[in-house]
Amino acid sequence: MYGKGLKPLSIATVVALAAGLSLVFFYAPNDADQGFIQKIFYLHVPLAMVSLVGFIVGGIFAILHLRSGDSRWDAYSYVSIHMSVIFGVGVLITGSIWAKASWGHWWVWDEPTLVSYLIVFLLYATYYPFRYAIEDRDRQARYASVFAITAGAFVPLNFIAVRLAESLVHPRVFATTGGGLPGSMMLTFLVCLTAMALLWVTLVKLELTAKSASGQVKRLRRALDAPPAGTRSRVAPEVS
């Protein structure tokens, strides 16, 4: 069920990534200020945006889980957060490389954008030990959902707080006044953002498919180990 549409989605992701990379290196001009280093922008910023949106999506799935009680939403929430954390690792590493090349330091502690993202990342890094410290599975799912909602609400608040903070180090390239990207750069950026979003969706779907398959195997094993007909089955009815 989870694997449905995975193949066309994968193909679309590969095509979008290839198109994005082609535009980055053969179409978008070098930045007048930063030069060739600015090419990292097309990787780093989409990764960051998709990961942050992924955290929020995880929170939305968690709301759906708490509202419906359907643990499928909990699985969606878990996988969304899991994938966003992986993307977050990419954001931090590529950001550090860009910082080293542009500012001469791997990390700048007085830059609100960097530190706020690190705080969000570390917050979500605690999701795993928090979740698996709880033994009872229903309680585990409920508490994890509460965590996902709270942390998901923190993400946009954090973003707004950083936007309100004045900083001259991290440029605001999407500002409506006094900045902005030229057309060719904006097109390249949008293609890269789309590619990264597609990659996130594809990997989430792949992860869900693998987990579902693993769950089905366990279920099958239990069915084969089940007592003979006439006794009460340990296996719940098939999910439609």
Next chain:
Amino acid sequence: MPALLIGDPALPLDEAGKYVAGAYIVFVVLLVVYVAIMAIKLQRIERELRDLAGFAEQGSPGTPGQGSPGTPGREAEDVPTIEEGEAVPGRGSEDQSISVSSGPSASGGGGV
């Protein structure tokens, strides 16, 4: 292609190149590592399915908890899975699975 790479002004072979290459390589490596982990997981699922198919064909199910000779204690390694059906009590980090059912959970759901 090499002529294009040399001639294109968007690819200068200066100091900046190694940082840009480094960033993109990190991304590719992350992706490859993730795909490799998923491939290992899928191989394990395939192996377990083969074992179960063998059991089913023989008509003699394995002993509960023992599994097949090739997969002793496999369930403890599944981190985490989506189990459809029975909500088995969680076992912490030993068996970190996410149960999935079609309806509301036994705990009633909807509230914390």
